[in-house]
Amino acid sequence: xxxxxxxxxPNSGKSLLFNRLTGLQQKVANFPGIxxxxxxxxxxxxxxxxxxxxxxxxxxxxxxxxxQVAVAQFTASLDDPNVSQVVCVVDVTRLEKxxxxxxxxxxxxxxxGKPVIVAGNMIDVLHRHNIQLEAAGLADALGAPLVPxxxxxxxxxxxxxxxxxxxxxxxxxxxxxxQWSDTPDVLLRGTAHQLAGQYGPRGDILVRTxxxxxxxxLHTGSxxxxxxxxxxxxFQSIFTWSAPxxxxxxxGLGTLSNWVVPxxxxxxxxxxxxxxxFSGIGAFLVFVPQIFxxxxxxxxxxxxxxxxxxxLICHRPLRIFGLTGKSFIPMLSGVACAIPGIxxxxxxxxxxxxxxTYLAIPLMPCSARLPVYTLLIAAFIPNxxxxxxxxxxxxxxxxxxxxxxxxxxxxVTGLVSRMSEDNFTDVPFVLEMxxxxxxxxxxxxxxxxxxxxxxxxxxxxxxxxxxxVIWILGYFPNYGASLGExxxxxxxxxxxxxxxPLGLDWRYGVAIMTSFLAREVFVGTLGTMFGIQSAExxxxxxxxxxxxxxxxxxxxxxxxxxxxxxxxxxxxxxxxSRESRSHSLxxxxxxxxxxxxxxxxxxxxxxVSLLVS
Amino acid sequence: xxNSLWELKAGESARxxxxxxxxxxxxxxxxxxxxxxxxxxxxxxxxxxLGAPKVFRVSNTVFSLDDExxxxxxxxxxx
Numbered sequence: 001x002x003x004x005x006x007x008x009x010p011n012s013g014k015s016l017l018f019n020r021l022t023g024l025q026q027k028v029a030n031f032p033g034i035x036x037x038x039x040x041x042x043x044x045x046x047x048x049x050x051x052x053x054x055x056x057x058x059x060x061x062x063x064x065x066x067x068q069v070a071v072a073q074f075t076a077s078l079d080d081p082n083v084s085q086v087v088c089v090v091d092v093t094r095l096e097k098x099x100x101x102x103x104x105x106x107x108x109x110x111x112x113g114k115p116v117i118v119a120g121n122m123i124d125v126l127h128r129h130n131i132q133l134e135a136a137g138l139a140d141a142l143g144a145p146l147v148p149x150x151x152x153x154x155x156x157x158x159x160x161x162x163x164x165x166x167x168x169x170x171x172x173x174x175x176x177x178x179q180w181s182d183t184p185d186v187l188l189r190g191t192a193h194q195l196a197g198q199y200g201p202r203g204d205i206l207v208r209t210x211x212x213x214x215x216x217x218l219h220t221g222s223x224x225x226x227x228x229x230x231x232x233x234x235f236q237s238i239f240t241w242s243a244p245x246x247x248x249x250x251x252g253l254g255t256l257s258n259w260v261v262p263x264x265x266x267x268x269x270x271x272x273x274x275x276x277x278f279s280g281i282g283a284f285l286v287f288v289p290q291i292f293x294x295x296x297x298x299x300x301x302x303x304x305x306x307x308x309x310x311x312l313i314c315h316r317p318l319r320i321f322g323l324t325g326k327s328f329i330p331m332l333s334g335v336a337c338a339i340p341g342i343x344x345x346x347x348x349x350x351x352x353x354x355x356x357t358y359l360a361i362p363l364m365p366c367s368a369r370l371p372v373y374t375l376l377i378a379a380f381i382p383n384x385x386x387x388x389x390x391x392x393x394x395x396x397x398x399x400x401x402x403x404x405x406x407x408x409x410x411x412v413t414g415l416v417s418r419m420s421e422d423n424f425t426d427v428p429f430v431l432e433m434x435x436x437x438x439x440x441x442x443x444x445x446x447x448x449x450x451x452x453x454x455x456x457x458x459x460x461x462x463x464x465x466x467x468x469v470i471w472i473l474g475y476f477p478n479y480g481a482s483l484g485e486x487x488x489x490x491x492x493x494x495x496x497x498x499x500x501p502l503g504l505d506w507r508y509g510v511a512i513m514t515s516f517l518a519r520e521v522f523v524g525t526l527g528t529m530f531g532i533q534s535a536e537x538x539x540x541x542x543x544x545x546x547x548x549x550x551x552x553x554x555x556x557x558x559x560x561x562x563x564x565x566x567x568x569x570x571x572x573x574x575x576x577s578r579e580s581r582s583h584s585l586x587x588x589x590x591x592x593x594x595x596x597x598x599x600x601x602x603x604x605x606x607x608v609s610l611l612v613s
Numbered sequence: 614x615x616n617s618l619w620e621l622k623a624g625e626s627a628r629x630x631x632x633x634x635x636x637x638x639x640x641x642x643x644x645x646x647x648x649x650x651x652x653x654x655x656x657x658x659x660x661x662x663l664g665a666p667k668v669f670r671v672s673n674t675v676f677s678l679d680d681e682x683x684x685x686x687x688x689x690x691x692x
Contacts, residue, residue: 096672429679
């Protein structure tokens, strides 16, 4: 099969073009550095052609490890006899930042005898401002055909497709830009600068609106108010907008369980289906709406161009803790789920700051912690109001718990940043500010759907498996007659001394142990321990059971501290290992956060016990 | 007279005169790739307070640079 390599500078609209041509669903956003992996797919209108999308880079002279890998992969692909041609995407509204890379690509392709087609993307923006691109002149100067296109509107894609087909059909497609074969980088840079001045849009017409909006969104007063308002709305939406769908899922699963379980022939089958299957599925399905809503909102912020402004606003405070403004997006994603947060950290070009961001993300108050916090706060914090009824005490406790996680994350990165010697070649903060755009709903919803599906298939499988194992251990050998005499009970009594300094008995010890695979399992396991079905869906009986079990408020607060710090998610560890290419980092994080969580929880237990005695 | 790019206030423009030796070659080259060439006209679009990165426009592209970078880009504001 004939392969076409797709390259371009960051935020040039490369992935949108890829999706248009292949019908696939690569993540696209109005933020530089979104494409971090190589993706490939067959062209929808020419299935014999395969399009391979490479991560964006500003030049073939890499300054970071990731760029080095991307550039090495690109140059290696030029030796592949199956690669018939290269498409280089250029943002015609900002030629200055694209043309140097384009000339480098043309030069490399000329050296390898591969033809190049330059796709002049975002031509619709120029048309909207009545600006004409002198495409023929620029193509002559580059020594490669240039097709003006719009990845958004689809304009010019038919012409591009015809050219791709024609090149693929010819065995002897002429290589492009042979005049650049021996030109050194320094001369290419000068030429790119000169061509951008000659053919690029003149004046500030394209950035006038952007500048006006920036003066509002980045203003010390209005910018700060907008930033905090957006963050407030974000958290509100996670809880309020998701609630009706979460309720619907709970009701649906409850109805289905009531219908299916009694129809089963044996008691053991009924118990297994009700407690292991429906409780297991319910425990994670209920969070899918929150992940969906959060992904949509983050997508809107990215697509509109605001995310880059948020990164700028946060840069200075994050720098105090060794991080960068670019860490903000991964950390914000980590509030929904650490896994997309870890993936999002790839867009941080500084290896040191990326590593520090990895350390911070698992401490963000992710949605898996939410049911644990909800349960413990409901059990130990009175449902009253303060400040004349303005603030709910339980809500305040939830806010403080969330803030505690964020504080711990920043504290860890600040300490590690100061303690570790700077062995890395650091990359300074230079962030391209994309133009403001109206978000496209279809890709946003599609991305949110894909993210939710990924959560269900990956995390869901683990949670369901754990629930089944816990159920088997708790049900046998006495067929659910007494949990204390079950296999699970035996394990619980064995580990009880470990959790005794937190004032916890064996049941809580077992629940903590099982939640090391996924935090939300804690609630389900406790539900099983106290003999309450579907504890994740209706926490009231479990709250009553915890309160009547004699657990002290000191133990409750200690548990909150423990869950805020401990890295209790195998999926997160697997993703950290993969992304950092270091198994030891994930293991060190697991051990360090586990020990810190335990020690701080013991200290908290002692302190709160002293205060309330 | 050369000042650093970081000293520009919102609305002020300048011409890039060179780079400080303290800036690593790879970053100097990257800045040039992005359009921060010597003799290029650069405008400070936003200068948020509290030491936040400033926003600069070169050609039709807008970049945000923090002081760690902008302090090493020398400019002549007299244009």
